[in-house]
Amino acid sequence: MSSLLFFIVLHGVLAFVFAGSSSLDIIARKTIQYEDNHAITFKEQGIWNYSTMLIREDLGLLVLGAREAVFALDINDISVSRSKVLWKVTEEKQKECTSKGKHPDIDCHNYIRMLHQMNDSVMYICGTNAFSPTCDYITYDNGQLQLEGKQEDGRGKCPFDPFQRSSSVMVDQDLYSATSLNFLGSEPVILRTSPITLRTLLKSSWLNEPNFIYMDAVPESEDSPEGDDDKIYMFFSENAIEYDFYNKLVVSRVARVCKGDMGGLRTLQRKWTSFLKARLDCSVPEPSLPYVIQDVFHVRHQKWRKSVFYAIFTSQSSSTDQSSAVCAYNVTDISNVFSRGKFKTEVAVEMSDVKWVTYSGDLPVPRPGDCINNAARTSGIKSSMNIPDKTLQFIRDRPLMDDAVHPITGKPLLLKRGPLLTRLVVDMVTAADGQSYPMMFVGTANGYVQKAVNYDGEMHIIEEVKLFESEEAIDVLRLHQNQLYAGSASGVVQMPVSNCSRYSSCLDCVLARDPYCAWDVPAQRCSRFPASTEHAKSNLIQSLKDGDATQCPITAPIEPKVRTLVLGNNIRLLCRPDSNLAQVNWNLAGKPLPYSNRKYTIYNDAILISNASSADAGRYTCVSVEQAKGKHYTKTLAIYDLREEVAVVVTDKIKTTLGIPNEIYTTSSGLIKPEEPPSVSKNQASESKWIAMQVALAMLSIMMACLLIWNLYMGHISPFMCCGRQPIKSHGNLPRMEYKSAGNDVMDSKPQMVSLCVTTNSNLEVTGFHRNGDPSTGIHLFKYITDESEI
Incomplete structure (x- = not known):
């Protein structure tokens, strides 16, 4: 355990030296939601797991491998599918897969995991085939995809498990692949399928439960004064063998083999004689377990020595607060570790089976792991089969380098807390200042692509774009001619860079x-x-490193927007900043709003005024302040004039009743034209409410009168008394009834004789009601009849 603690402490101390790197909480300047990404999408009903892509620029195609299907999509518009071919598992294979304990609806399908171009007309394709990996050849002719039907055993080329990571590359018709050789995934192998097939040894010192990530070739024979050979570099993670502790520690590795390797004559027959591996370091500013590699992108250069590998790493801590990093490695630095670095060797010690230490003895000649070069040829070693057994035995037992490969900058280019980063591509962009910048497009576990660049050690995330409606991981990223292609479980998206x-x-x-x-x-x-x-x-x-916007011309002032203040309401004023990095400030009448006041609630894109009162009227100004390299830039985003306005809108019917002309409406300030809306005070508002109440009472009286007339007309109320079918006469005159509205008489004020009738069906009778204690009024009430004989 002490070795583990020492490693973690040392890792943290080294990382602390580079603590000036970007903050873990770095955020994207802009966030583009799914509804606004304007991307081109492709998906087909019933097809899932779009995780394999091959760009055929010569055919203008994006060849897309999914679960049991291969598509040929227009590379300029992937929504256009030119051809499709299905490659499903047989019923027999599916039953066999299910009988071995695998899920019939998840595991026992054919997931396309490999697509490589062999020549102009033929592509090589491999699929999991219900845990029975199989390969075939596929062609595109006359606008149609077609499987050749020449199926081959895919063991060692394609994984059995559709969700197990693997890697492969086609180099001069030879397939280099890294996956598992058996159903259980317990026999990892790095394999070359060629006339002379080579593979790694099944030893934990070579591969110890690896997770293969990426591989690619580097043409190191070009312009090589030593007459060196081309190399194939492989990136993976595995359980560390060099640290003595109880729990497993996962570390990141880079390994290489020589393209011209033919295996040994007696030792390492049909095995790699040039296999070497080293730890890949990506130190973070805080003490932690080493980050684990997840994806790699090779930025090729015309001069191979300037080529760079960019890699994503994620924390292996069980903490919910997960983080990711991006580090860059120069090919020359990796090559120097293998060609000049020291080796590790295992020794027996007390209380332990083995312990890995730095090898301090003499190295055999030629140097273990070296490719055949001019010096070897001069000494009579023309191929790997001529390498002495002493050198081959050394590399068989000691493939691990003592030195680690460190990133170019000594620290991560990008370090970020939040949803884990999953995939990466890099585009070299020449800017207005003539310099070339590596633009990183990084996919996340929740369906975003982040567009990031590093300016002299300062990490800047320009934007993040949500590519998929649901939060699903991006499984594959490809870059071609200013277009980005992203695949996930549910579909594929194309967007411009x-x-x-x-x-x-x-x-x-x-x-x-x-x-x-x-x-x-x-x-x-x-x-x-x-x-x-x-x-x-x-x-x-354009100002990339400094973000200097002082050259921008002065813009025209923003016109205020008039908003109505309704007393007691909640009022929302919108203000969307251009940047997530900008701070938004609100002013009222030129003074900052008291944010501590509960009346105001500040959101990212608006302000909410609760329970508005007259004191909240005035001019609201929204201003954003964004900082770049120590300079602050202010921009007015919105201006609102919040006015308290109360107007009584009178309908045409009421205006006719009150004798008001149609082109005029009434407010407390008098009669005004519609195009001249009033601005009233509190007293005027009270007067307007009183007028409105008078108008409402007048209308209610009119409606009651109309209702009475309508009931008389329809016969619902008879003018004669129903009791004994005699009219009920009043014993005196009714009081004078007057209805007035706004000074105008609406009904006649003459005395009226009221006759009421009660039908037999109502079971009611009339009794006298004395108004103000005077029985002479003769106004009657109804009461229930309890005895039907009275009817």
């Missing part, structure tokens, strides 16, 4: 610090760089 139209102003465009974009002054828009020929470079504004 940059959309400069998202930047709405010069300030927004420059502060984005996007190498693809620059502000075009004559056109007054953010345009793709390099700009079209009609605009000189002097007309473009």
Whole structure:
């Protein structure tokens, strides 16, 4: 356990030296939601797991491998499917898979896991085939995909388990693959399928429960003064054998083999004689277990010594607070560790079976793991079969290097807490300053692609785009001619590497610090760089390292928007900042809002005024402040004039009743025209409410009168008394009834004789009611009749 503690402490101390790296809490400047990404999508009903891609530029195709299907999609518009071929498992294979304990609906299908171009017309394809890996050849002719039906055993080429990581590359018609040889996944192998097939030894010192990630070839024979051979580099993670502790520790590795390796004559027959591996380091600023490699992208250069491998690493801590990192490694640095570094060797010690220490003895000649070069040829070693057994025995027992490979910058280019990073591609972009910048597109476990760049050690995430509606991991990323292709379990998305139209102003465009974009002054828009020929470079504004937007022209002031303040209501005023990095400030009448006041609730894109009162009226100004390299840039985003306005809107019917002309309506300030809305005070508002109440009472009286007339007309109420079928006469005159509205008489004020009738069906009778204690009024009430003989 002491070795583990020492390793962790040492790892943390080394990382602390580089503590100036980016914060774990770095956020993207812009967030583009799924509804706004304007991406092209492809998916087919019933087809899942779009995880294998092959770009055929010569055919204008994106060849897409999914579960039991292969598609040929238009590379410029993947929504256009030119051809499709199904490759399903047989019923027999599915039953066999199920009988071995695998899930029939998940495991026992054919997942396409490998696609490689062999020549202009033929591609090599492999699938899991219900835990029975199988390979075949596929062609595209006359606009149609077709399987050749020449099935081959796929063991060692394609994984049995559809969810197990594997890697492969085709080099000069030879297939290099890294996967498992058996059903249980317990026999890992790095295999070359060629006229002379080579593989790794089944020893834990060679491969110890590995998880294969990526492999690619580097043409190191080009311009090599030593006459060196080309190399194939492999990236994977495995359980460490060099640390003595109880629990397993996963470490990241890079390994290599020589392209011209033919195996040994007696020792290591049909095994790699050039296999070497080293630990891949990606130190983080805080003490932790080593991060584990997840994906690699090879940025090729015309001069191979300048080629770079970019890699994603994620924490292996069980903590819920997970983080990811991106480190970059120079091919030359990796090669130097293998060609000049020291080896580790195992020794027997007390209280332990073995312990790995630095080998300090003399190395045999030629150097173990070296490819056949000019020096070897001079000494009579023409191929690996001529290598002496002493050298082969050394490499058989000691394939691990003592030195680790460190990143170019000594620290991560990107270090981020949050959803884990899953896949990576890198585009080299030449900006307006003439420099080339590596633009990283990083897929996440929740379906986003983050667009990030490192400026002299400062990590800057330009934007993050949500590619899929659901939060699903991005399983594959490809980059081709300014287009990005992303695949997941449910579908595929195509999007451009940059959309400069998202930047709405010069300030927004420059502060984005996007190498693809620059502000075009004559056109007054953010345009793709390099700009079209009609605009000189002097007309473009771009500042990547400094984010200097002082050259931006002064913009016209924003026109205020008038909003109505309704007393007692909650009022929401929108204000969306251009950047997640900007701080939004609200002012009322030129003074900052008291954020501590519970009346105001500040959101990312708005402010909410609760229970509005007259004191909340005034001018609200929303201002964003964004910082770049120590400078603060202020931008007014919105201005609102919040006015308290109360107006009584009178309908045409009421205006006719009250004798008001149609082109006029009434407020407390008098009669005004509709195009001149009033602004009233509190007293005027009270008077207006009183007028409205009078109008309502007048209308109620009119409606009651109309209801009475309608009932008389329909016979619901008879003018004669129902009791004895005699009219009920009053014993006196009714009081004078007057109805007035706004000074106008609505009903006649003459005395009225009221006759009421009760039908026999109602079982009611009339009794006298004395108004104000005077029986002479003769107004009657109804009461229930309990005896039917009275009817």
